Amino acid sequence: MTACPDKADLLQGLLDDELDAAHVRALEAHIATCPACAEAWAEMKALRALLGDPALRPEAPAALRARILMDIGAVPPLHAVSSRSWRAAPGLRRWWGAGVGAGVAIAASLLLMVGPFGGDSALEGEVVAGHVRSLQAQHLLDVPTSDHHSVKPWFAGKLDYSPPVPELAAAGFPLQGGRLDYMAGRPVAALVYRHGAHVLNLYIWPGDGPRQPDFEVRDGYTLMHWRDGDMAYWAVSDVMAEEMHAFATALTQAVMAQNTHKP
Template structure:
């Protein structure tokens, strides 16, 4: 094993105790080896920072959907073990994969429409609201589902674009009612749903003259989001980060709004 490989394995905690002690002794007596180790550690730190930044960005919808629909045993293998810093080689491979897929999708989207151009930062506002309202029971909504027609008229007039309440019962969601939010300084319609476990999923929409094209999935805080654009509005479905059905819900909603 070459020095670079040994140092990377040492940094990732992949060596035996005896091998690690040997590396430590070598580092103490070899300034050149120590300099190489520090360079690897700094590169690893920068790569992990970039990786974390990229995880906060929207990812191609097809990739997010494939991850959500992966078999449970694959998910368990990926998340069941205690978290540790990824090995150097794995970090680079992940970055390359994300850069090829994510950056390509980014520039393709930029050629048509700037992501979230209608109201920059509105998804962060939605996540903040969801963190509050998703914990409510008696006061989950302002207007109950029994007033569906009033909800559609009220929010359409207030938000400035057509608001329709999609039927998501086939996705295991029951409509509870609606709220009016303000995000990025603009009114936002929020339609609230509950699943069989009483977990909240919200569909929000904001008026725009330049709807985004295609679907995009991302995570903000503790919540997963799938956003897209339609006639005169941008939409987002938001729910708990561990949900695997948000892309399916978004696709179903998009056919009805």
């Protein structure tokens, strides 16, 4: 039923709490005696309640949420010892951390990017495709064990290099095992970690890359790419950017510790 023509706008104002006390009292008295306005008022309140149902509010996609967090600076910087102030450029935020010793720079710094990796778009897509492929039945692990002392020697004879295999359970990313994969036109080591219900694939092979880890969101997946020594690292998962950030911190510190204790 349609409300009285001169009361339609007032009813909307009443619904939105925009009327003063005098108009509220007068309109409520009118509603009490006018069936048309009473029915229109009831329909408006019912529609407001329906639209307020939390079930009608879809959760933002992981990619969108991660991009917003990056853009507003909600993801904190890595810290090895101390941190320096961050600098921002249009569409790009960069955090620098102070390092200790050679090779600590990448452990103490992050580059969070809103655009694609420079010059690595095809390989970026290959990494995401490899991650998705690994989640299919019986494609995730060739050596299913949380013992990094077992995973590392498993790669011997299968690759022409020896990848580092850090254990990150203390940081909330327990090792699940490893497998052989094919990336960048060659066989590569893939280490598998978990964070709650999320799987993280870490691809390692001899190659180039940025000294400071690049972050990118593609098709709902968060990627990280960097180089340490002569090894290229690509990490990919559906975790949020801040969780990948924590993974980066734990991983780089663990690799640095392993290198420090080498004979």
